[in-house]
Amino acid sequence: MTSSPARVLTDDELDLLELALGGAIDRLPYAPAGPLTLTDTENTPLAEVAADGTLTPLKPVARALGPQWDESLRLAARDVAAESVPGTTAMWLAEAPTVEDGSVVTEAAAAGAVLLLVPASRHTEPGTVGAAGLTRAAQGLVEWIRDMLRDVSGEAGAREAEAQAAAEAIEDALRVVVVPYPRGGQAPAPADVAAAYGAERVVVPADLRSSPAGELLERFATARSNTLRAMYPEASAREVERAAAAGHRQGTVVFFTGLSGSGKSTVARALAAELDDDGLGATLLDGDAVRHHLSKGLGFDRESRETNVERIGYVASLVAKHGGIAVAAPIAPFESSRAKVRQLAESAGARFLLVHVSTPLEVCEARDRKGLYAKARAGEIPDFTGISSPYETPANAELVIDTSQVSVKDAVALVRKTLDAA
Incomplete structure (x- = not known):
């Protein structure tokens, strides 16, 4: 145990510590000059900040259940970067990928290595897909691309062997990596994180969605409210929504x-x-x-x-x-x-x-x-x-x-x- 003054880290600060220990960021935005011991809420000393800002790990950051904690996916940036090849593209999957997003990923994988970076916060906002869901979605996207390419290669006739080889190359080019990522304002830019993981460029598939796709997603998000207003006068719709929101389950x-x-x-x-x-x-x-x-x-x-x-x-x-x-x-x-x-x-x-x-x-x-x-x-x-x-x-x-x-x-x-x- 160290005798340095201690700071108990929030969840967002733990994410930043993981990034720093893995080599994704150079400094901790919340840690002043040391000596200072950084602990989790159980008072376990995780790292020490020296007077010159040098960070020394003391204990591993505690892991939990869920695919976002899989040791084969939640990797240090320096380790991923060491294995990355020139021209690697990072796909920043902060939302569950759509079919259109899958096409963007497939096209990028046909040109070279692709990292599917999943930003994983320790908390899930109500009504959003959290870290575990995003990780499963990213893994499912790889499976979806694999199945799609196999179907295409199976229809290629005389060119089947060539199509199969191309499909396997694209599949091999894809890699899912989970990135600890805070929700607060101290979060580093996706481009900077991607560069630390060895990518030469970062693409956010959600930003490239077509207008029709965006409109469909927007209608989906408000489908219940729109249906109520189609069925009821405005005053009645408000009362039905209010009653549904007040529905009580046993705690x-x-x-x-x-x-x-x-x-x-x-x-x-x-x-x-x-x-x-x-x-x-x-x-x-x-x-x-x-x-x-x-x-x-x-x-x-x-x-x-x-x-x-x-x-x-x-x-x-x-x-x-x-x-x-x-x-x-x-x-x-x-x-x-x-x-x-x-x-x-x-x-x-x-x-x-x-x-x-x-x-x-x-x-x-x-x-x-x-x-x-x-x-x-x-x-x-x-x-x-x-x-x-x-x-x-x-x-x-x-x-x-x-x-x-x-x-x-x-x-x-x-x-x-x-x-x-x-």
Whole structure:
């Protein structure tokens, strides 16, 4: 662990850190001269900024589930650039590609290597295709081009071998690469990012769409509203839309509890990301992140811990009261505070799912990314759960998961299965 002052990074800042560590940008726009330690919301030290601005990696940036986190796709810019050939074109796929976009990509691939760059933010805006969806769409575009070219080569008759070879060349020219990319104003220009990944030019297919295609997409986006206004007088259409917007679904609180290092935060983040990807929208209330905002200033004695957990439960119940899904992941070692959270959720009319992440202490201690167990064993951290403070095992958990036996992907599937059955 370093003794430098620390800065907890936002999601956008984490994206920028990934870009910088991978060689896509030269400097971090948010980091002043060091020494400064950059951490995630779990206080894991990720990198250190020296006095001259030099960036030194300390720990890997935590990954989550979804195709946008596939290690074969989410690559450092310097590694992709090292393999790129002269004349490489980058296609910036910030939107799901259309058939017209596919034709633009195919034409470029016929002329040389093409990088399908997928800008991937850690958050999905409501009503938009997020990072996971864009990644799947980019991979699907490659499949669509492959199938289209095979169909054409199959109809080529005597020229079939020649057409097949051309189709294979185009297919080999395409490569999907996921680029961590923030949503805020500090995002680097696509052209600069593309150059760092080894491309000599960048094309945004969405900017080249024909007027008819643009008009079709615009009509699609407003199809429901236009249909209502065709069927109803204006006043009636407004009331039907208002009623639909006010439609209320039952809210849900998914509350993870377990020792530090048990994997609860990892599973919670993966669950929230998957729910976002499905358009369900989830609010993630991770223990360490809440400590920096909602519970800043609280200590780690029993009373402070229970207050922290109850605050998390109160916010989660507000989210769920209005039909949202709250995913919380504090340690929550005491039964009394967990019972209070359950009561808050149920009083708000929400479903409540308590997930005990029961990973054994020795496994949690071996993981110890932040070095907390070692400090607790040395007596440097008092009241540390599992070492010098008790963890009261839940007797009423709806689901028990041991992440030393179950993968993150399977753990998320178990949680969703339990939710579906509730």
